[in-house]
Amino acid sequence: MSSSTDTIDKLVKNEYKYGWTTEIESETLDAGLNEDVVRFISAKKNEPEFMLEWRLRAFRHWEKMAEPKWPHVHYPPIDFQAISYYSAPKKKEGPKSLDEVDPKLLETYEKLGIPLEEQKMLAGVAVDAVFDSVSVATTFKETLQKAGVVFCPISEAVHSHPELVEKYIGSVVPYTDNFYAALNSAVFSDGSFVWIPKGTRCPMELSTYFRINARNTGQFERTLIICEEGSYVSYLEGCTAPMRDENQLHAAVVELVAHTDAEIKYSTVQNWYPGDEEGRGGIYNFVTKRGLCKGPRSKISWTQVETGSAITWKYPSVILQGDDSIGEFYSVAVTNLKQQADTGTKMVHIGKNTRSTIVSKGISAGRGQNSYRGLVQIHKNATNARNFSQCDSMLIGDQCGAHTFPYIELKNSSAKVEHEATTSKIGEDQIFYCNQRGIETQDAVNMIVNGYCKEVFQQLPMEFAVEAQKLLNVSLEGSVG
Amino acid sequence: MLEIKNLVAGVEDNQILNGIDLKINPGEVHAIMGPNGSGKSTLAQVLAGRDGYEVHEGEVLFDGKDLLDLAPEERAGEGLFLAFQYPVEIPGVNTTYFLKSAVNAVRKYRGLPELDSTEFLKLVREKMKILELPQSFLKRPVNEGFSGGEKKRNEIFQMAMLEPKLAVLDETDSGLDIDALKAVAEGVNRLRSPDRSQLVITHYQRLLDYIVPDFVHVLYKGKIIHTGGKELALELEERGYDWIIKEHNEPVTA
């Protein structure tokens, strides 16, 4: 008994490996939020009138809203007036190639194990790196251009493709949707914009590494991905953040639109600073992610591996509007230390023969609290809709919690909805079995946890799967006996 | 190779082993028999170092080293293998991956170079032939969805892979039909060599028809009360345990 608790303690006391600060001069706005700040952000980006108007409408709406209280998480109140809403690395002139990028930035990426140069050659991955809200390096533009794919910072798309931005921004996540979506709409700094033309299979995996840096800066990315008829894209998002004392707010919005026969695969590996053992510091990750299967036979698939952040509040969702459309959600969420996660998905079945699959694997260790919250909604006309949900929780140690809050709302009798959930711990007998075969406890835990998460990892692109597995091992280092 | 001296152990307040003495030399096969609840499986668990079993007295030397001082994986590294009575299922963990991790962990412990994938697969193929296991075995998660017989064969297969100095077979015959029993026994026998020993724990004599022991010990109330040659097993099968227990309970002078 006692020896196992010791090991658990050891495992739990694992420090964040990506904690440091890059010193780069930032142009940071004073803390506080009002209409002028919104105007300043818009002006700074030289945005067209429609964007400013939209931001202002969002801001006015936000002022009337209250923070959501229903998630199963606890944190001290956030003073939204104490946050600075704009920070951008100072750039001399826009870098044309990697050589022109601030070497310190490149160093930061190297510490994270994402050498741009190498990745460019080896992985064939185009990286649109967001460093504190503003994109600093974009590669592989040419290949993408040839295919007709638009992949650029959204701040750029506002100028280069205003008609697309105007048409789609807020069309899946309107600013009225929730408190953080409204805030994001008012002050979003930057993010990725992807447009895949009709009948095109995007020639490479698109990837963005986010990284939060400047002190006390809330980061508000906005990502918009549109797949025209019959097109396909796989988008990867991953991030780590430096160690901080203050909690940092992160409220991103991601909108996906899949037209007829189009498919979007969106994968996330999230490893932001989780805070220390006492729960100090750490990122507040309040994200709204939603995809719209607009056309018939379209498909949207979310895969996430969430190991970081002090608090995660995130429900990547799919609105299945087109007949025969498909929504998928595969998730691994780890809470260790004093992390809290309230995460899950919404599958809204509107069209006929729509299908959705939910596979959620929660892992709680340390004093972490992990909640799955998911909604499956079958509308009146969603004839023959199908959903299958599998939510498993694993508990490691006796100080953590695992909770499951599924909601099923069904208004069509031809639909079939199945939900299953289990809660288990890593069996002492499983660990002992591995030990007896010569495998150390930590390796045994990693092996068992990775086995448990397999269904989700299989959904990730290869190189991401490897990274995710490593991340999981690191996050659970020292967690079992 | 293995020397157990006055081993007193149990679970929580419940003392199960009441002073066991046993010496196993290299190459020897010992069988431990005894009625239910005599402490047979406890002995196996204590030797392997399972959490929750407490040793109150005595010592266990393995090649001169204090076995009780080592973590379970170190004992495995030293060459102790336990074939479990109830092998646990580990969902999602593929057998090949599991075995490779085990083999290399043990090799590392013994100061041998780790095997790369080609070498490992060659070894696997070699050993699989011995146990006539289908290839599909390797792709399935460890013990998950295995029948009772498959689980036991998997144990012996792992034993073949890890090449232990001392193999403890805990009721390996339970739940096996006669064909599976023969296959398992054959696998075990192939691993017999002058420098390897085996400790076979069983309730029934039938396994000992196939794995022929050098010594048979009778365990009763946590103590070895009688030791004999392989013929003792047959006698036990015929006459049961009562006569030995009675003999044991009678004063020596009688």
Place this chain on the structure above:
Amino acid sequence: MSTVTVKEDQSSSSAYAELFESMSSYFGELTGSEFMQFRQRGLDHFLKSGFPTTRDEDWRFTSLKTLESIKPVWKNTEPDTGAVRQIIDTLPFNDSQFNRMVFIDGQYCESLSTIHDQPEGVDLMPVSAAIRLGLVREEEIGQYTCDSHSNSFVPLNDAFFQDGLFLRAAKGVEVHKPVHVVYLASGLAGNVQFPRQMILMGEQAKATIIEEHRHVSVDGPLFKNAVSEIFLGDQSHLECVKLQLEPESSQHFGSYFIQATKEASFLLHSFDVGAGLSRNSFKAMLNGQNINGVLNGLYITRGKQLSDHHMIVEHNQPSCESHEYFNGILDDKSKAVFHGRIHVDQKGQKTDAKQTNKNILLTDDVVVDTKPQLEIYADDVKCTHGATVGQLDDEAQFYLQARGIPRRQARKMLIHAFASEIVDRIQNELIREQVDRIVWDTLDELPSLK
């Protein structure tokens, strides 16, 4: 937070304040002055909170608009025992094999009741009698309805409670013959009823209870709000069957509170087939080790019925086992809501909890909202839950048809099998048979199966 806020809709609350005044002399007669304070506290609480709205998470899918529109009326009239007698004579549970206690419009009717001789240590009587005999004091009532303030139906019952089953079994005693408790509404005594039950089981005591809700007449709306408090001593055993067979004009609210101590076991079966709107809430607090609890229920709805089940099982001590099984069969334009939560405290190691909610939909117009939840703070537990919503298994239906069974009958067989999963868990054979018959009859009446 803010200071006292004035309720927007004061009409329903104030109607209950008026009702309280008009009933106070009746209350004085019924339970004596010593309970007035308890009643007053309940009333104050209710007046402050009012009925919940769909803005409350626990009531999101169940609107109480119709209930609020009922203007509560109470008349202290003598029940027409003749009409009641006719109903009683057709009841499924024979009074030679069962103890029978009949409550008409919330009042005990001795002439229609039969209580067999009981072993020493069993107190079996109406709550009002127990109060008069001093078996229940003011501080004892409401002890087990703790933390009920999210549910304003409990304080409302505290204020207005009339009568109901009182059963106390001392250590090691088994109640002689099952107790059949009938709550009848005659339609003559107004439109509100507030039954209250207290079941107190001593160490190793045993009992079986059937609680049945019926109407004599089906005219006009009725609001029934029942509260049951159950205490289970060490190693005691209780099996309880609730049958809710009210007409569609009725709105039925039942709240069960169970506190169990070590090694107790209980089975609570709920058959919810009547009432336009019904809400059955169960809260089981497993406060000792090795408790075994089963909540088992079937709801069959048709027309515009709404059947709502809401339950919380708290595993507060190690090594308890709890199972909740709820099956629903929905026809016409009816609606079902299920909310189940298993809460495992940090102390609840070795908990084994299982929860399932399965629904079969017979038409396109039904609505199901289900929320099976797990909240777990201990690591060595086995908890699972599952929910399914769907139609009858086509393949099974086809299989039966291929063997020559007509489609209609095949459907009914399959649905009956689905219902039997629940019925079969009743341990008492006599009760099981009768309940099975009631379930068959109900299924026979379903429009989709005719």
